Amino acid sequence: MNPHSIKVACSNCNLRELCMPVGLSPEEFNRLDELVTVRRKIKRGTTLFRNGEKFTSLYAIRTGFFKTCVASEDGRDQVTGFQMAGEVVGLDGIVNDLHTCDAVALEDAEVCIMPFERIEEFSREVTGLQHHIHKILSREIVREHGVMLLLGSMRAEERLATFLLNLVQRLHARGFSQSELVLRMTREEIGSFLGLKLETVSRTFSRFVEDGVVEVKQRHVRILNTEALREIVNPRAST
Amino acid sequence: MNPHSIKVACSNCNLRELCMPVGLSPEEFNRLDELVTVRRKIKRGTTLFRNGEKFTSLYAIRTGFFKTCVASEDGRDQVTGFQMAGEVVGLDGIVNDLHTCDAVALEDAEVCIMPFERIEEFSREVTGLQHHIHKILSREIVREHGVMLLLGSMRAEERLATFLLNLVQRLHARGFSQSELVLRMTREEIGSFLGLKLETVSRTFSRFVEDGVVEVKQRHVRILNTEALREIVNPRAST
DNA sequence: CGACACCTTGAAGAGGTTCAAGAAATGTGG
DNA sequence: CCACATTTCTTGAACCTCTTCAAGGTGTCG
Numbered sequence: 001m002n003p004h005s006i007k008v009a010c011s012n013c014n015l016r017e018l019c020m021p022v023g024l025s026p027e028e029f030n031r032l033d034e035l036v037t038v039r040r041k042i043k044r045g046t047t048l049f050r051n052g053e054k055f056t057s058l059y060a061i062r063t064g065f066f067k068t069c070v071a072s073e074d075g076r077d078q079v080t081g082f083q084m085a086g087e088v089v090g091l092d093g094i095v096n097d098l099h100t101c102d103a104v105a106l107e108d109a110e111v112c113i114m115p116f117e118r119i120e121e122f123s124r125e126v127t128g129l130q131h132h133i134h135k136i137l138s139r140e141i142v143r144e145h146g147v148m149l150l151l152g153s154m155r156a157e158e159r160l161a162t163f164l165l166n167l168v169q170r171l172h173a174r175g176f177s178q179s180e181l182v183l184r185m186t187r188e189e190i191g192s193f194l195g196l197k198l199e200t201v202s203r204t205f206s207r208f209v210e211d212g213v214v215e216v217k218q219r220h221v222r223i224l225n226t227e228a229l230r231e232i233v234n235p236r237a238s239t
Numbered sequence: 240m241n242p243h244s245i246k247v248a249c250s251n252c253n254l255r256e257l258c259m260p261v262g263l264s265p266e267e268f269n270r271l272d273e274l275v276t277v278r279r280k281i282k283r284g285t286t287l288f289r290n291g292e293k294f295t296s297l298y299a300i301r302t303g304f305f306k307t308c309v310a311s312e313d314g315r316d317q318v319t320g321f322q323m324a325g326e327v328v329g330l331d332g333i334v335n336d337l338h339t340c341d342a343v344a345l346e347d348a349e350v351c352i353m354p355f356e357r358i359e360e361f362s363r364e365v366t367g368l369q370h371h372i373h374k375i376l377s378r379e380i381v382r383e384h385g386v387m388l389l390l391g392s393m394r395a396e397e398r399l400a401t402f403l404l405n406l407v408q409r410l411h412a413r414g415f416s417q418s419e420l421v422l423r424m425t426r427e428e429i430g431s432f433l434g435l436k437l438e439t440v441s442r443t444f445s446r447f448v449e450d451g452v453v454e455v456k457q458r459h460v461r462i463l464n465t466e467a468l469r470e471i472v473n474p475r476a477s478t
Numbered sequence: 479c480g481a482c483a484c485c486t487t488g489a490a491g492a493g494g495t496t497c498a499a500g501a502a503a504t505g506t507g508g
Numbered sequence: 509c510c511a512c513a514t515t516t517c518t519t520g521a522a523c524c525t526c527t528t529c530a531a532g533g534t535g536t537c538g
Contacts, residue, residue: 070384070385072388074474076392076393078384078387078391078392080384092377092380092384094376094377095374123369124369125363127359127363130359130362133373134333137330137333137373137376137380138331138334141331141334141376141380141383142334144383144386145309146309147383147387148383148390151387151434153315153317186484186485188484192391193391195390195391195392196527197526199487199528200525200526200527202485202486203486203487203526205485205486206487218484218535234313394494395494425515426516426517426518436494436495436496437516438494438496438517438518439493439494439495440517441519442519444517445518479538480538481537482535482538483537484533484535485533485534486532488529488530489529490530491526491529492526492527492528493524494525495523496522496523498519498520499519500517500518500519501518501519502515503515503516504513504514506512506514507511508509508512
């Protein structure tokens with residue numbers, strides 16, 4: 001084992017189970033290690049890629065936190081998602097070999113660069129990788145269905161509750177608390193994602209605090225009553 | 240050429256350019272013809288697949304018109320899209336081998352059934368098909384970004400104008416008029432898709448009619464002033 | 479410490495929803 | 509082929525949620 005190669009080997013990565021297929025043979029895994037050649041650090045506030053840039057690679061997030069956003073011609077902006085360690089960004093670029101959204105680091109981050117040509121090459125040879133790529137793409141479609149449901153049919157409280165539950169659940173899957181989280185984004189970014197104005201997000205937080213559902217100190221949020229949040233999202237199912 | 244096989248051969252299909260990859264060698268195309276083994280007719284009002292059903296295949300629409308919709312646990316419903324000839328449905332099922340939405344025929348329809356296992360098998364061998372599948376998935380992600388922008392940041396008039404322009408553009412690509420269309424869905428379904436109530440859809444149509452932008456007779460819509468619709472969507476760019 | 483970005487809160491206003499009623503189209507069965 | 513039931517669409521009026529505008533407070537970073 002060459003110590004220099006360890007640094008970028010998927011087989012040694014603690015996020016392996018989140019972003020790579022499982023159940024590969026050792027031989028297949030060795031091939032996969034060639035998938036990621038380079039890592040890249042992205043400073044907070046800077047972009048990993050931008051709308052209009054040529055698409056070459058998918059990016060697996062190793063550390064840090066991103067938002068992706070699209071813009072309409074007249075400058076309107078919509079956050080389409082927030083991504084954290086183990087998640088893959090750049091899928092939007094495949095269809096026209098151009099990125100159609102911006103990926104902005106909300107904290108200092110590091111990503112593994114996976115050249116898409118290589119992904120396609122390997123997934124012709126490693127069935128498990130092929131499955132995995134298809135699932136990643138499909139998962140993103142299903143996630144967006146959920147966002148459409150949120151934007152199309154929920155009221156402000158339901159949106160914010162859904163958002164908090166989703167965030168904390170993903171963080172928990174990464175070993176963090178089930179009840180405490182630090183928001184990496186501003187109220188305005190939350191609002192953009194949820195189709196609300198920043199004032200509405202702020203007010204809704206305040207209402208949750210009044211009701212004793214959460215504690216909020218700026219970007220530190222502690223969930224005091226998860227069941228109440230679920231109840232807000234899903235008024236019927238009271239157990 | 241066996242006359243019986245002609246019926247389900249992609250190489251003879253007039254929608255080929257819409258749903259299949261271009262630039263394949265004749266040999267590759269022959270393989271592709273094995274992709275679709277069966278067609279299926281779906282009566283208006285019935286489902287092609289439902290939330291919770293096992294996923295086995297993608298479906299290329301040959302004729303007819305579909306809506307796809309997701310439901311939340313408490314019965315809320317959200318139309319996630321409308322699909323027409325040449326488009327592919329079922330992508331949501333890949334990630335968990337289960338469909339997560341319903342596909343309902345809004346008029347009598349016929350689809351080509353493409354078993355996904357076979358798609359994966361062939362796309363390991365035919366690079367052009369592999370690219371194509373990736374692009375179809377990515378295109379759906381990008382489309383949904385657009386819907387999120389619509390739902391998150393547009394007002395009722397902008398949403399409906401965007402919707403009409405999108406529909407007529409897709410119909411035009413299939414050889415229909417640039418200015419006339421027949422809606423296959425109810426006001427309620429349009430509203431669900433656009434995050435509006437059916438009354439709001441109706442009122443917004445009426446306002447467009449008052450302003451001389453469109454003519455509406457039930458589900459028959461004639462666009463009188465495309466530029467005005469564009470202006471509504473994109474107030475800045477008056478050229 | 480001061481500048482800047484971010485967050486909170488209030489009051490007024492707008493856009494969309496809800497509820498209700500009636501009209502128009504569509505489908506069904508005799 | 510017509511009469512009736514049903515679904516779909518339109519329109520009005522009152523209401524409600526979220527937005528807009530405004531001001532002040534809090535936190536952070538050079």
